[in-house]
Every structure is written in C-alpha cells, then in structure tokens.
Amino acid sequence: MIRTLVLPTPADVGEAAADEIAAVVAERPDAVLGLATGDSPLGAYSTLADRVQRGELDLSRARGFALDEYVGLDPADPQSYRSVIDRTVTTPLRMRRAVVRVPDGAAADLAAAADEYERALEESGVDIQVLGIGSNGHIGFNEPGSAFGTRTRVVELSERTRLDNARFFPSLADVPTHALTQGLGTIMRARRIVLVAIGERKADAITAAVEGPISVDCPASVLQAHPHVLLIADEAAGSRL
Numbered sequence: 001m002i003r004t005l006v007l008p009t010p011a012d013v014g015e016a017a018a019d020e021i022a023a024v025v026a027e028r029p030d031a032v033l034g035l036a037t038g039d040s041p042l043g044a045y046s047t048l049a050d051r052v053q054r055g056e057l058d059l060s061r062a063r064g065f066a067l068d069e070y071v072g073l074d075p076a077d078p079q080s081y082r083s084v085i086d087r088t089v090t091t092p093l094r095m096r097r098a099v100v101r102v103p104d105g106a107a108a109d110l111a112a113a114a115d116e117y118e119r120a121l122e123e124s125g126v127d128i129q130v131l132g133i134g135s136n137g138h139i140g141f142n143e144p145g146s147a148f149g150t151r152t153r154v155v156e157l158s159e160r161t162r163l164d165n166a167r168f169f170p171s172l173a174d175v176p177t178h179a180l181t182q183g184l185g186t187i188m189r190a191r192r193i194v195l196v197a198i199g200e201r202k203a204d205a206i207t208a209a210v211e212g213p214i215s216v217d218c219p220a221s222v223l224q225a226h227p228h229v230l231l232i233a234d235e236a237a238g239s240r241l
C-alpha cells in the first residue's frame with residue numbers, strides 16, 4: 001500500500017517532502033539520500049536549502065546517489081544530471097560533492113560503469129529515496145515494460161519521455177536517446193521512499209501507480225510492494241485518486 005498525502009499547493013508538497021528527509025537526517029547525520037532530478041523535488045530541495053541556511057539543518061555529513069544520468073552528455077554540460085544535482089542539491093544544501101554520486105553517462109564502458117554504481121549502492125544502502133514520476137509512470141528512467149528486478153543499467157528512452165524532457169534542450173533532436181538508471185530492483189532496496197507529484201499532467205500516472213494493478217505497464221506501481229512509501233501530491237496530481 002502506498003501511503004498518500006494530498007496537499008493544497010506545490011509549496012506544501014515541498015515542505016512535507018523536506019520534513020520527511022530532514023527527519024531521516026536528524027536520526028542519522030551521515031544518511032544516504034537517494035536523489036531525483038526533474039521539477040517535482042525542487043520545492044523539497046529549496047525548502048531544505050532554506051533550513052540549512054538558517055542553521056536548522058546540517059547536511060555536511062550526508063551522502064547521496066542520483067537515480068539516473070543521460071548517456072553521452074559531458075558531466076559539465078548544464079543539462080547533465082551531474083550538473084543539475086550540483087546546482088539544485090549539492091551546492092545549495094552544502095553537501096560534500098565527493099560523496100554525492102551520479103552515474104557516469106560519459107563512461108567509455110557504460111555496462112561497467114552501471115555495475116560499479118550498483119555495487120556502490122548496494123554497499124552503502126539508501127536511507128531515503130526521493131522520486132518523481134514520469135507522465136507514463138516511469139521512475140528513474142525505468143520506462144513501461146521494465147522488469148521489477150532490474151539493476152542499474154543502460155536504457156533507451158521512450159518517445160514520450162524524450163518529448164517531456166525536450167523543454168530542457170534546444171530541440172528534440174538534442175535530447176539524449178539513452179540513459180543510465182538505477183533499476184526498479186535497486187530503487188526497491190531503499191529503506192524509505194518519498195514520491196513527489198505535482199500538477200494535473202501527473203494525475204493519471206499517480207492513479208495507476210497507487211490504485212492500479214502492480215504491472216510493468218506502470219513502473220511506479222511496483223512501489224505498492226514496498227513497506228515504507230509515502231506519496232506526497234498536490235491537489236492537481238491527486239485529483240483522480
């Protein structure tokens with residue numbers, strides 16, 4: 001069962017997600033945070049940044065693992081998830097960059113980079129995983145059809161995902177066709193998961209994830225089998241629950 005909190009505004013969603021993360025760090029200052037990119041978790045990250053700035057929260061000992069990375073982008077490219085994580089998480093939350101890892105989508109041997117990332121994740125574990133959801137129900141870059149036991153690997157992006165993410169690139173042709181992503185099996189090992197959804201565009205995916213059958217057609221539905229998942233949605237994303 002996915003515990004669900006539907007809140008009036010995106011700002012409320014950001015606050016509530018930040019509370020979840022901060023509670024884990026309060027218990028364990030060197031917690032391992034699973035980090036998602038995309039717009040959905042930005043409110044949570046900026047709320048945490050405000051608390052860090054006010055001296056209410058210290059993330060200097062926390063570690064992190066990003067969910068995914070595009071294949072073929074230089075890490076210094078502003079649209080690489082390495083850059084996005086640095087810009088939206090590592091720097092504003094004053095985390096140590098060396099212990100905030102992102103898969104190496106520019107590696108010459110991508111399969112080896114994926115295996116190494118999976119091993120590092122397995123060794124350190126993830127205390128709380130932050131997730132967004134794609135409009136087709138993907139989590140990380142695990143597109144519909146991904147097997148539930150999948151590990152970190154190279155995947156091909158669906159047309160819908162490339163269209164959804166085209167807003168960050170000069171044109172659709174510039175959107176990478178492949179990514180490295182933690183698998184559904186990888187994500188399910190996290191001790192706790194907080195899934196954040198904002199906007200009407202996510203309403204169908206959220207309904208399928210929470211109320212639909214556990215099916216590879218909606219990758220996020222696998223979360224129903226996890227013991228500690230909290231979905232935090234604004235009223236628009238939660239409107240069809």
Ligand code: GLP
Binds near residue numbers: 037038067132140
């Ligand atoms: C991308 C990311 C996902 C993210 C999803 C939703 O495809 N790989 O991790 O959850 O987009 O993004 P947004 O939150 O911007 O809608």
